[in-house]
Amino acid sequence: MGLGSSDLGDTEVGPGGAALGQGELALGLVSRTLGPDEFEVSWDRAQATLTIPIGRLLEVATALRDDPATAYEMPVTMTCVDWPERDPRFDVIYLLRSLVHNDLARLCVRAGENTPVPSLATLYPGLEWHERECYDLFGLTIIDHPNLTRILLPDDWEGHPLRKDYVSFGEPVAFTHNLEWALSPQDRPEYLPGAVRGSVERA
């Protein structure tokens, strides 16, 4: 399961959505830059997600920013989605906005825990902090970053909290009425905080 696994067509548009088909300009440019088997496109809620190989990220992002036909100049955000059962486990998402064309591009690269992801901080200075956040909370390996340190958590923090296998909270204290809390996160019923997804449902 991953981004774009949904079977929703591009006709779907919600009330919060703006125009139909955000990201079409980026799709046009990427299909000119990359070969047809080098990238995937998936439409979801009227937004195109372009999954590109990690080696071409810097090149594609530069083209998206500098080509006047696309002009995605504003970095909106960058984030990760963790799919622990998949290899590579991370979807690294970049949202880039073109003010001139009023369009939003969504780039996605797949990365494992130790896959080097090139930093886009020289292209988009605003992404510097977002990359630090991904390093901090997901343990993403980012290379060529000017200052790759933890940003939200203390420097001596252990682990990366937004990973799915990081148990967030829930003290395993057993009382007579909630013995389930003493179970390990894997065996804990899904409705309890801190349980690992896909664990045992209550019978």
Next chain:
Amino acid sequence: MAILPPIRGDGTPTDTVPVQEGVPKIHPGGQGEFLDKIEPAEELMELNMGPQHPATHGVLRLVLSLDGERVRACRPDIGYLHTGFEKSFESHTYQQCIPLTDRMDYLAPPINNFGFALAVEKLMGIEIPLRGQYIRVIVAELSRIASHLIWLGTHAMDLGATTAFMYCYRERDQILDIMEWISGVRMMTSFIRVGGLMADVPSEFVSMVKAFTAAFPQRVDEYEGLLTSNPIWRQRTIGLGVMDAATAIGYGCSGATLRGSGVPYDVRKAQPYSSYDHFQFDVPIGIRGDVYDRYLVRVREMREACRIIDQAIAGLPGGPVNTADRKVMLPPRAELDNSMESLIHHFKISTEGFRPLPGSCYSAVESARGELGFFIVSDGGNRPYRCKVRGPSFSNLSALSEMVKDEMVSDVVAVIGSIDIILGDIDR
């Protein structure tokens, strides 16, 4: 000045007060001028500002590299208010996430509810009735005014003008009274829910809002009378913390921080949501990109917000406020007595919530500080698989080091005040 779609950089500025040439400036020149003639220091001094500094508006720590009184580099250190909202979202049902969003940008909580609700509604493909949309707009604009009033009061107080603070809190309290009247809570209202509102507004709401908007433009005149033409205020702010449009865009700035630099980008105009395209309003932009321009833009935004509220109140339609989709919103109490199906829906929503189809979406609103975006990934469960909050202050603050470079250390507080940061929004 209606801008749709926004054009980068060349919109006409709507500077409310023309800049008088010849006004003596401290920046650059003035008392700072002789400091520039001093030879650059061989070694820079590191100075910690914060995290308990009163002018950092929360717990922000700045590591300043000083050459005498000049800031040569500034490194913001954030995370003191990190509460792990994004992790908490993953263990709460969608509707339970609403009170969490209140606590991020805690000066304008309804706008956070608004952004999250719109994102989930986009994920599920539902639209709420027009009355609900209009009330959402009114509540959001009221809280935008309330947030700008706090900004104005504290920003002026940081620079030594204490009177404006008292004036601003007087009007903000009226807004909080309205919030209390409609939701029972003054600040953390959780009034806007996925699929609609907590409840329809009481009958007194319209008259309360009308009374507020009738008096408010004169109040803004009062604030402007204290500050806009005040020579001390102008000396402290004009030409300070300048950021050009390209830098602001490259850092992903939004809101008044971006518009002060002359970029007419406003989410309400560029991607109108919740009937914002029904209302006439202008997007004020600055021309110099300094602290004074950002001040003018926000003050003008309060007037525009007031205009939007007036139009929304005048055109407020009747009818329901919540979506008729019973899979999302609870059925009315009366239906439970004679409809088995309603009872089932009531039970299902109360016990497990609703389950959007798998997929993802990004949806943004214009918060008081800029583009507040929610990127939500659903795996088909009743809780978000991943919810990324794009806090506007996060990107705006990352540009601070550009703005304070080569400014005086005493002006850093003015620049921080002008980008109107909320640490709850940055650290999340």
